[in-house]
Amino acid sequence: MLDEKKLMSMVLWGKSGTGKTTIARLLAYESGSKFVEINSTSTKLEEVRKIFAEALKDLQLTGKKTIVFCDEIHRFSKTQQDAFLGPVESGTITLIAATTENPSFKVISALLSRCRTFTLDSLGEDDLVKILERAMVAENYTSPLLDAEMLRYFASFSDGDARTALNLLELAMSLSRNPSITKEEIKKRLTKTLVYDRAGDQHYENISALHKSIRGSDPNAALYYLSRMLKSGEDPRYIARRLIVVASEDVGLADNSMLSLATATYSACEKIGMPECRINLSHAVVALSLAPKSTRAYRALHAAEAALEEPGIASLPIPLHLRNAPTKLMKEMGYSEGYKYNPDYLDGRVKQEYLPEGLRGRNFLEDTDLGTKIDEDFVDEDTLRPELED
Secondary structure (H helix, E strand, O other): OOOOOOOOEEEEOOOOOHHHHHHHHHHHHHOOOOOEEEOOOOHHHHHHHHHHHHHHHHHHOOOOEEEEEEEOHHHHHHHHHHHHHHHHOOOEEEEEEOOOOOHHOOOOOOOOOOOEEEEEEOHHHHHHHHHHHHHHHHHOOOOOOOOOHHHHHHHHHOOOHHHHHHHHHHHHHOOOOOOOOHHHHHHHHHHOOOOOOOOHHHHHHHHHEEEEHHHHHOHHHHHHHHHHHHOOOOOOOHHHHHHHHHHHHHHHHHHOOOHHHHHHHHHHHHHHOOOHHHHHHHHHHHHHHOOOOOOOHHHHHHHHHOOOOOOOOOOOOHHHHOOOOOOOOHOOOOOOOOOOOOHOHHOOOOOOOOHHHHHHOOOOOOOOOOOOOHHHHHHHHHHHHHHHHO
């Protein structure tokens, strides 16, 4: 885009410290455009419109384009985001928006369709080490305490965030000036287990990973995601609510006791709270992971719901013999007539229709607990296993 001098509006989506602001500044510098930086948390709509007016004036008088960099655009309301549509559409400004949240959910579709979305991955350890080494050179600072091993240690604790890595280095440089301090003391003071922002996308990503790990009968992965969520300050009741769903959706008829365990776990989370209830959550997560799985009831529900979408099915008349007849008129109309009360019969067995006439013979509940697809990767493993055993 720079080579062809056709810089289009864009959304840069990535975690903190992946270089969104840096990329925007580099693009503005290389293109020779005027660069205006705004932040959704501090810039008011009136200020934004003033920037648009000045950009139009500069474009008309000098032909110079303006790049507006909007940090954290996901914090702008729909009305505020709407204000960008006209200037972006007309080319008055080139918008470079940065967000840590999924733009599909946080940026209005009309604006998103006018922008190119670029996804920035977290920086790797090697990238972070290189940044830290450059920072040491730029600061002209050396210390035997801040060697290659220490820089990699900081990089490993930075979760792909260059800003976090540089902050750790800056503090370490300050601490290393103390002649009595050791490397271990620096590590202990500066690093801790990093957690995610539970108000962001990872809130949903981690609960999804927990659910799918339980579904896949992997207790180790499930415990990892559980610990990660609790360490991030997630409400244990939120996790427990999902476990109640898992108990019916994924374990289901294969072990009905799991629903009781899950609801008891939710009750425990309500009554005793953290940190003790993490033990109850661990109990439930491991039990659900190890339990046999059945989606029969869940699939049957979907099948019944799908039937309601068919023409006329949702309004089929309920058979008269299944309707209550609390009044004389209803009895005269045939309500409840011919109904066989199952407990009156041997083993409760009677020959009686329960579905409406238009659905008779239809089965929603399948015989199998799970699907019939075969994972090709698993087949390859089984094929190789005899050779390995030999």
